[in-house]
Amino acid sequence: MEILVCVKRVPDTAENEFELNSAGNDLDRDDLVYSVNEWDNYAVEEAIQIVDNAGGSVTVITVGDDESEEVLRREMAMGANNGVLLSDDAFDGSDGKGIAAILKAQIEKGKYDLILTGAQADEGAGQVGGMLAAMLDYPYASLVNKIEIVDDTTIKVGREIEGGNQEMNEIQLPCVLSIQTGINEPRYVGIRGIRKVASVDIPVNGAGDLGIDAATVGAAGAKTKRVDYFVPDLGDGAEMLEGSTDEIIEKLIERLKAKGGL
Amino acid sequence: MTQVFAYIPFKNGSAEDVALEYPEAVKKIDPAASLTAVVTGSGADLDAVAQDLTNTYKEVIKISHADLAYPNAELVRKALQDVLPKDAIVLVPHDTFGMDLAPGLSVKMDAAYAADIVDFEGIDGTSLKLIRQELGGAVYTHVTADISSGAVITIRPGSFAPTEAGSAGGKVTDKSGEVKELPAKRKFLEIVEAEVGDVDITKSDVLVSIGRGIEEQENIEIAQELAEAMGAVVSCSRPIVDAKWLEKSRQVGTSGQTVKPKVYMAMGISGSFQHLGGVKGNPFIVAVNKNPKAPIFQVADVGIVEDILEFMPELTEAIKSQ
Ligand SMILES: Cc1cc2nc3c(=O)[nH]c(=O)nc-3n(C[C@H](O)[C@H](O)[C@H](O)COP(=O)(O)OP(=O)(O)OC[C@H]3O[C@@H](n4cnc5c(N)ncnc54)[C@H](O)[C@@H]3O)c2cc1C
Numbered sequence: 257m258e259i260l261v262c263v264k265r266v267p268d269t270a271e272n273e274f275e276l277n278s279a280g281n282d283l284d285r286d287d288l289v290y291s292v293n294e295w296d297n298y299a300v301e302e303a304i305q306i307v308d309n310a311g312g313s314v315t316v317i318t319v320g321d322d323e324s325e326e327v328l329r330r331e332m333a334m335g336a337n338n339g340v341l342l343s344d345d346a347f348d349g350s351d352g353k354g355i356a357a358i359l360k361a362q363i364e365k366g367k368y369d370l371i372l373t374g375a376q377a378d379e380g381a382g383q384v385g386g387m388l389a390a391m392l393d394y395p396y397a398s399l400v401n402k403i404e405i406v407d408d409t410t411i412k413v414g415r416e417i418e419g420g421n422q423e424m425n426e427i428q429l430p431c432v433l434s435i436q437t438g439i440n441e442p443r444y445v446g447i448r449g450i451r452k453v454a455s456v457d458i459p460v461n462g463a464g465d466l467g468i469d470a471a472t473v474g475a476a477g478a479k480t481k482r483v484d485y486f487v488p489d490l491g492d493g494a495e496m497l498e499g500s501t502d503e504i505i506e507k508l509i510e511r512l513k514a515k516g517g518l
Numbered sequence: 519m520t521q522v523f524a525y526i527p528f529k530n531g532s533a534e535d536v537a538l539e540y541p542e543a544v545k546k547i548d549p550a551a552s553l554t555a556v557v558t559g560s561g562a563d564l565d566a567v568a569q570d571l572t573n574t575y576k577e578v579i580k581i582s583h584a585d586l587a588y589p590n591a592e593l594v595r596k597a598l599q600d601v602l603p604k605d606a607i608v609l610v611p612h613d614t615f616g617m618d619l620a621p622g623l624s625v626k627m628d629a630a631y632a633a634d635i636v637d638f639e640g641i642d643g644t645s646l647k648l649i650r651q652e653l654g655g656a657v658y659t660h661v662t663a664d665i666s667s668g669a670v671i672t673i674r675p676g677s678f679a680p681t682e683a684g685s686a687g688g689k690v691t692d693k694s695g696e697v698k699e700l701p702a703k704r705k706f707l708e709i710v711e712a713e714v715g716d717v718d719i720t721k722s723d724v725l726v727s728i729g730r731g732i733e734e735q736e737n738i739e740i741a742q743e744l745a746e747a748m749g750a751v752v753s754c755s756r757p758i759v760d761a762k763w764l765e766k767s768r769q770v771g772t773s774g775q776t777v778k779p780k781v782y783m784a785m786g787i788s789g790s791f792q793h794l795g796g797v798k799g800n801p802f803i804v805a806v807n808k809n810p811k812a813p814i815f816q817v818a819d820v821g822i823v824e825d826i827l828e829f830m831p832e833l834t835e836a837i838k839s840q
Binding site: 267269270273274275276356376379380381382383384386387390391394395397398399412415416417418419420421422423426428431437438441479480481482483484485486487488493494495496497501502504505506508511512515517 | 592595615617618619624625630631632634653656659661662667703705710711724748749750756757766774780781788803804815816817818819822824829836837840
């Protein structure tokens with residue numbers, strides 16, 4: 257089974273307190289901590305496990321700048337066999353379709369049975385997998401939390417739906433699946449693992465290499481554009497309890513008693 | 519004129535809540551827009567829903583096909599592609615079905631795509647301005663979508679005030695005949711129901727709910743001790759279940775349980791909409807989080823900026839010594 261996984265380098269929501277820049281139109285990116293999109297680690301783990309059982313190889317690709325190479329290396333330290341960075345100034349400002357079109361161009365250079373993405377990334381849109389599938393004319397299933405290989409042409413997938421119920425589908429290969437967290441337990445990657453792949457060559461492909469017309473991707477080709485970031489004034493929000501921990505606890509217990517919490 | 523088509527999902531013969539939320543969303547897109555409800559399915563269920571929708575919508579399009587009895591997104595996409603005009607604005611809920619359907623539909627319709635929209639700021643020429651969140655709700659963004667060749671937009675359920683199902687006296691148009699061949703590369707098999715756990719968190723009036731802020735499996739004991747002192751039950755956010763630290767039946771959220779406690783203690787939970795989607799009945803929410811900017815503080819009644827690993831044991835002691 258030849259598997260390709262699309263991954264993304266994102267600001268780590270667990271490690272950052274997000275602030276706007278002084279102009280108020282973008283994040284203050286100076287001290288942001290980045291990591292691999294949470295969902296993508298599950299996708300790569302799943303790909304590695306399938307290949308361990310059924311043979312084949314795992315390729316990871318990402319659209320990004322030079323710094324995105326580190327997430328490819330991390331996924332290769334997990335066990336992905338190849339990595340390709342798709343990078344070009346012309347890709348800046350791409351919307352979901354732009355990203356999907358770039359990924360598609362790389363995917364068409366190879367031959368893959370299974371293409372995986374994370375269910376969503378930092379923007380919370382969950383769009384690239386479904387777009388990619390439609391562009392490739394492959395069948396698609398989102399929020400996949402179970403994959404069962406039936407034979408060379410067919411797999412069974414479980415989709416996680418509302419309430420944690422699972423929708424089972426039979427789907428024909430090649431296909432695109434977006435992977436939901438919890439499908440497996442992604443392996444831990446240590447410093448030693450990263451060191452092992454530190455000098456592996458990661459090819460970089462730009463618009464020219466991919467045969468992409470620069471006007472169709474990037475900001476030029478985007479129908480959907482982010483204008484700014486903002487933090488809305490949502491009224492008062494929570495009553496913030498302040499003071500020493502003892503004082504806070506005293507106030508909290510008072511309120512809990514009043515509300516039936518104690 | 520702006521033409522909006524709202525896809526209405528339904529279960530057991532009744533439309534989902536979002537059916538009443540679309541009209542308000544459309545007013546914010548363009549008060550002069552035409553709005554048509556679209557339902558796909560088969561049999562008596564479909565007919566009943568379509569008829570019901572005429573109370574809220576003047577125009578209802580019904581697409582009936584035996585293969586659409588279960589809403590397999592791949593098939594629904596093809597049906598919509600065959601029936602809807604190319605430059606339409608199509609609204610879909612941002613839920614597990616919408617996420618399955620909408621991105622591909624936007625490609626096939628060659629339309630702009632905008633996901634998980636929480637508000638609209640109207641149309642200027644061919645540019646529709648929308649509001650959404652990023653980074654798990656930590657920041658908001660304005661987005662523009664060029665709608666000159668249509669748009670597919672998923673809206674966050676619960677973001678728009680529901681209209682009262684009135685007496686629109688609408689009519690149902692059957693467009694089943696316009697559907698060409700449906701794809702067969704993905705076949706729905708069955709629904710496997712979520713496992714029932716040994717604790718039913720939906721029955722508890724007080725929940726001590728832990729999130730990724732608990733940091734390590736061993737620390738769950740700290741929450742259990744607090745819950746015991748409060749006569750509460752421990753529930754959690756999704757990452758705790760993904761890590762297999764607690765069983766799935768303890769997960770609160772759209773892909774877990776819907777709870778209606780009196781008091782909800784959110785400990786080290788950021789407050790994503792998928793998590794909060796499972797917290798109903800307007801409980802008294804206490805949020806403890808070490809990040810003063812955590813989105814949970816926007817919805818909590820009481821907020822405390824502390825490290826839960828230090829705060830919870832102290833609170834437990836204080837409660838015990840009362
Ligand atoms: C289709 C879909 C369905 C989903 N369904 C659900 C669902 O049903 N339920 C659900 O919960 N999620 C669900 N999610 C996931 C959801 O989007 C979030 O990723 C998840 O809710 C985040 O959980 P969290 O708040 O525990 O973690 P995080 O977002 O990582 O937040 C952890 C918080 O803990 C704080 N913190 C860290 N350490 C400490 C400390 N020592 N003391 C105090 N505070 C601390 C941090 O400041 C942060 O605010 C779903 C996602 C998708 C795509």
